[in-house]
Amino acid sequence: MAEFIRRCQLCRRWLLLVIALLPGAALRVAADAPATAPRAIPNADVPPFGSLSAETDGQKLYETICQGCHMPDARGAKGAGMYPALAANPKLGSAAYPEYIVLNGLRAMPDIGRHLTDAQVAAVVNYLITHFGNNAAEAATAADVAALRANPPLR
Numbered sequence: 606m607a608e609f610i611r612r613c614q615l616c617r618r619w620l621l622l623v624i625a626l627l628p629g630a631a632l633r634v635a636a637d638a639p640a641t642a643p644r645a646i647p648n649a650d651v652p653p654f655g656s657l658s659a660e661t662d663g664q665k666l667y668e669t670i671c672q673g674c675h676m677p678d679a680r681g682a683k684g685a686g687m688y689p690a691l692a693a694n695p696k697l698g699s700a701a702y703p704e705y706i707v708l709n710g711l712r713a714m715p716d717i718g719r720h721l722t723d724a725q726v727a728a729v730v731n732y733l734i735t736h737f738g739n740n741a742a743e744a745a746t747a748a749d750v751a752a753l754r755a756n757p758p759l760r
C-alpha cells in the first residue's frame with residue numbers, strides 16, 4: 606500500500622485532500638445534528654422579560670425607569686434631547702398607545718418593555734394613564750400586553 610501511494614502521485618494528492626477535509630466534514634455533521642431539546646418559547650414572565658426590574662408596582666416602575674427621561678412630574682424635558690410630556694397627554698386616554706410605545710420604543714425611547722414582564726408593562730401603563738392629569742377610561746391588562754407583544758401592529 607505504502608509503495609502504491611508513493612508511486613501514485615494522484616492517489617497521494619487525493620489522500621491528502623481527504624485528510625485535510627475530514628475535520629470540516631465532521632464539524633458539519635455535528636452542526637446538522639438536531640439539538641437535544643427543542644428551543645423553548647420564551648415565557649413573558651421569566652427573563653429576559655422582567656430582567657430590568659423586579660418591581661411590580663406601577664408607581665415604583667415609573668419612578669425607577671421612566672422618570673429619568675420623562676421627569677418625576679411627567680412634564681418631560683428639553684435639552685440634549687426632547688422628552689415629551691406624559692402629563693395631561695391626550696394620547697394617553699387609552700391603554701393601547703402607551704403599551705405599544707413601552708413595548709416597542711419610539712425613536713429615542715428604547716423598547717423598555719422588552720425587559721419587563723407583561724404584568725410590569727400593564728402596571729406602569731396603568732399608573733401613567735391614571736395619574737399626572739391623565740384619566741384613561743380603560744385599564745391596561747397583562748393579557749392585552751401579551752397579545753400586543755405577540756402581534757405588534759405594523760409601524
Ligand code: HEC
Nearest residue numbers: 670671674687688689696703706707711712713714717729
Ligand atoms: C431613555 C429615555 C426614556 C425612558 C427611560 C422612557 N422614555 Fe418614553 N419617550 C422617550 C422619548 C425620547 C420619547 C419621544 C420619542 C419621539 O417622539 O421621538 C418618548 C415617548 C414616550 C411616549 C409617547 C408620548 C407621545 O406623546 O406620543 C410614551 C407614552 C412614553 N414615552 C412612555 C414611557 C414610559 C411609560 C416609560 C417607562 C416605562 C418611558 N417612556 C421611559 C424617552 C424615554
